[in-house]
Amino acid sequence: MNKKPVSYLQTDARWKNKPYRVTGENSTIGGSGCGPTAAAMIIETMTGKKFTPEDACKWSMAHGYKALGNGTYYGYFKPQFAAHGIDCDMLNWTKTYGKPDHANHKKVEEMLKQGYYFIALMGPGLWTSGGHFVVLWWQDGKMRINDPASTRDVRLNGDIRTFRSQCSYYWWIDARKFNGNGAAVKPPVASSDTPATGAAPSLGLKVGDIVNFTGTQHYFSANTSKPSTCKPGQAKVTQIYNGKHPYQLIYVKGGGSTVYGWVDEKDIQPPALAAVDKLAKLGVINSPDYWKQTVTGGKVKYLDALLTKAAAKITKAGTRSATPEAGVASLVSAGVIDTPDYWLKNYNSYPSLGELLRALGGAV
Incomplete structure (x- = not known):
């Protein structure tokens, strides 16, 4: 049984109207801060130190993870947890929205029982009309939810098949040692198509840099072989990994590009x-x-x-x-x-x- 995480709401009067934004928008923690709020719940729980949604949103903005016109870049969670000495990563890049019987859901349940916490991205449905991050934990033989935007029981303890149908992606947080289930080690993952170590990137870029993307292909993970097509143009570096495709880029509004994934180093023009x-x-x-x-x-x-x-x-x-x-x-x-x-x-x-x-x- 996992220790129950601290519960925070992004709509708390203490911070709901405070800024969570980049230049060109006017968003607030209450409207767009679900991702950092979810992270704050687990970080404060595991470290025992106060870490509020406001603290997490400030860190996200300072490190370039607030997405213009949207919420939080997917690349935010791993470095945010790493800053507190906690191991975290995306389970894989397989989108499970509309797939309640996908193997990822079973893998997540197994890992929750082992003492992991998870953050899930929900798609349109009960939890959101667009995208929304929630915290997952395990208690009394059932998956429980901490929702940054709601205390309704149907969103915290509702039907598991509805949840699985509306969940798009998962991030694991290794809390096994914290939850009394042995030493924290690297976890198994549901897909072999997750990032693996490769040649170190040599461009000297950092997260938040605006670059000129010159390619026409992007990938769903740092080591996958099957590309998707996209348009070149300006993009922001949102994550860096020593893989075959070492830089994760997301297009900059008005920059002409449609890139949203991992790309080859040769297709990036430094600032x-x-x-x-x-x-x-x-x-x-x-x-x-x-x-x-x-x-x-x-x-x-x-x-x-x-x-x-x-x-x-x-x-x-x-x-x-x-x-x-x-x-x-x-x-x-x-x-x-x-x-x-x-x-x-x-x-x-x-x-x-x-x-x-x-x-x-x-x-x-």
Whole structure:
């Protein structure tokens, strides 16, 4: 029997109106915070330390897991639990909505009996009209639910077949040791198509980075072989894993892409290279290949950061600054450069670097 998790509601008056949002939306914990609220229940239960939905939502926003116009990215749970020393992962990428007899449901029941907690994503039906995360635990021979948005008995202790019909995905949390069922070790999973260790990603990206996705295929897990088609464009890095397809990307609204899954490293253009393309398209620079080679070759220290920050600010080309010094001053004023002495000292050390500072300075 599992220890009963702490129960939190995202609609609690203490935090329901507090922000859970990114730029471009006005969402709150009460409206969109079910995922972090579910995580907070288990984290506080297992650590014995206060960790409220507000705390979890702040962590999610700070680490890039709030999805614009939606709730929380699927990649949120594993690193959130890891930050508290707790092992967690997605069971697999098999969608079970409308499949009450799928093997995943039986596997989850077996693991609940062993002392695991689970978080489930519910699809349209009794729990939600869109998507909603709930906590699962085991007591007295039955699966129980902590619902971040409801205390109705039908949603906490209702019909198991209805639940299975409306559940889409599962995340396990290894609480076996906590629940008195032996040492915590890596769990079995319901599918062999889960991430396995492969070559380490080499692009140096981090979760939350906005990249230019240049491919047309994405995958449901980091090691699956069967792709689905999608469109290229801007996307956000939401998870990183040492697998065949090491980066999980989700499209950025208005960026042209439809990617929503794991992708190959070769199909990602790092932020600095994407910045070069943007600046060339705007007419700020006229030799993009030269600056791409300079960035990838590591020939100018901090150039990648300069280009990325400048591209984020610039919306059109402008009259070039009269001198590199004037360009640096403009970039400092715009918040692009915070180490002017470095650039003033080194702009003559590499061909055309002074001209680049004049161009960027005039455009910001």
